[in-house]
Amino acid sequence: MSNDNLIKMANQIAQYFASQPDQEQAVLSVRNHLQMFWAPSMRKALLAWQTEHHGEDLHPLVQAAVTGAGWEA
Template sequence: MSTDNLIKMANQIAQYFASEPDEQKAVLGIRNHLQLYWTPGMRKELLAWQNSHQGAELHPLAQEAVGGAGWEA
């Protein structure tokens, strides 16, 4: 899968969870979704992209969810 598609999907997931008033719950929701439904390869590719681009195109909640404490690529 292309990195552009992974970014788009991660941003869509983050938009969904952005309505959660508790930011930490939103971040955990994103992280859980990615760990449950994305393959390890997809998570590793997104993490590598974020590390090399500082998450420039990722929603702020997705940036926090990817690579933060508890993240499993």
């Protein structure tokens, strides 16, 4: 899967959870979704992109989800 598709999908997930009033819960929801439904290879590719590009093009909730404690690539 291309990085463009991963970013697009991750950002769509973040947009969905962005409406939650509690920002910390929104980050946890994004992280949980990625860990439950994305293959490890997809999570590793997303983390590599985030690290290499300093979060460029990633929704802030995705950035927080993949860099916070509890993230498993």
